[in-house]
Amino acid sequence: MELVVPCNSCTPLYRQLSSPTRSSFPASSVKCRRKTSELQTSVSVSSQNGSNLSPSIPSHKVTVHDRNTGVVHEFIVPEDQYILHTAEDQNIRLPFACRHGCCTSCAVRIKSGQIRQPEALGISAELKEKGYALLCVGFPSSDLEVETQDEDEVYWLQFGRYFARGPIERDDYALELAMADE
Numbered sequence: 743m744e745l746v747v748p749c750n751s752c753t754p755l756y757r758q759l760s761s762p763t764r765s766s767f768p769a770s771s772v773k774c775r776r777k778t779s780e781l782q783t784s785v786s787v788s789s790q791n792g793s794n795l796s797p798s799i800p801s802h803k804v805t806v807h808d809r810n811t812g813v814v815h816e817f818i819v820p821e822d823q824y825i826l827h828t829a830e831d832q833n834i835r836l837p838f839a840c841r842h843g844c845c846t847s848c849a850v851r852i853k854s855g856q857i858r859q860p861e862a863l864g865i866s867a868e869l870k871e872k873g874y875a876l877l878c879v880g881f882p883s884s885d886l887e888v889e890t891q892d893e894d895e896v897y898w899l900q901f902g903r904y905f906a907r908g909p910i911e912r913d914d915y916a917l918e919l920a921m922a923d924e
Contacts, residue, residue, distance in 0.1 A: 799820045799821055799822055800820070801818045801819060801820045802818070802819055802821065802855075802882040802885045802886060803816060803817075803818055803885045803886070804816070804817055804818070804819045804825055804829075804886045805886065805887040805888070806829070806834075806836060806850070806889075806890065807853075807888070807889040807890065808837075808890050809890050809891070809892070810890060815829065815834045817829060817832050817834060819881075819882050821881055821882060822881065823881070824877075824878060824880065824881065825857075825877045825880045825881070826838055826841070826848055826877040826880075829877070836848065836877060837890060837893075838877070838878055840864075840878070841878045842861075842878070842879070843859070843862045843863050843864050843876050843878055844863050844864045845864050845893070846865065846876070846891075846893045846896040846897050846900070847893050848876050848877040848878045848890075849864070849865065849874055849875070849876055849877075849890075849891045849893065849896040850874070850876075850877055850889060850890055850891060851873055851874055851875075851888065851891055852873040852874070852875055852886070852887075852888050853887040853888060854885075854886070854887045855882070855884045855888075856886070857875045857880045857881065857882060857883060857888075858880070858883050859875050859876060859879055859881070861879040862875065862876045862879050862880065864876055865896065865900060866900050869899060869900055874899075875888065
C-alpha cells in the first residue's frame with residue numbers, strides 16, 4: 743500500500759513514518775502528490791541525515807557564505823531541487839522574500855561552480871553573466887560556492903543606470919515635513 747502526501751508534508755511525514763513506534767506504512771511507500779513541471783521533478787524522500795535516496799538524481803555540495811551573519815553553511819542539494827527550499831528543509835536560514843525569483847532578497851554572487859536558474863526574473867541577463875544568481879529559483883549544476891549579497895546593492899547594479907544622479911539619498915527634512923502633515 744502506498745501513502746500519497748502533499749509535498750509540504752514529505753519530510754516531516756517521512757520522519758514520523760520511519761519512527762519505529764508510529765510506523766504503519768513502510769517509508770519506501772511514501773510518495774509526494776505534487777504535480778511536477780519541466781523545471782522541478784517530484785520530491786524524493788530524504789533520509790534522516792539529509793542524503794537523497796534517489797541514486798538517479800545527482801546531488802551537489804552547496805556552500806553559502808552569509809555576509810549578514812558571518813556564518814558559512816554547507817549542505818547537499820539534488821540537481822532537481824531549489825537551493826533555498828533544500829536549505830530550509832535542513833533548517834538552514836537564508837535570506838528570501840518572494841520565493842518566485844522576482845526580487846533580489848535571496849541574491850548571491852557565485853564564487854565557484856554553476857547554477858541553473860531559468861525562472862530568475864529578478865535579475866537581468868547581464869547580472870547573471872557577472873555571476874549573480876537567486877537561490878529561491880536556482881538549481882545546482884555542480885558543486886557550488888556562493889556569497890549572499892545586499893539586496894539594495896544588487897538592485898542598484900540592476901537599475902542604477904536608470905537614475906541619472908546616482909542612488910537616491912534619504913531626505914530627513916522632507917520626511918519630517920511629510921510626517922507633520924499627517
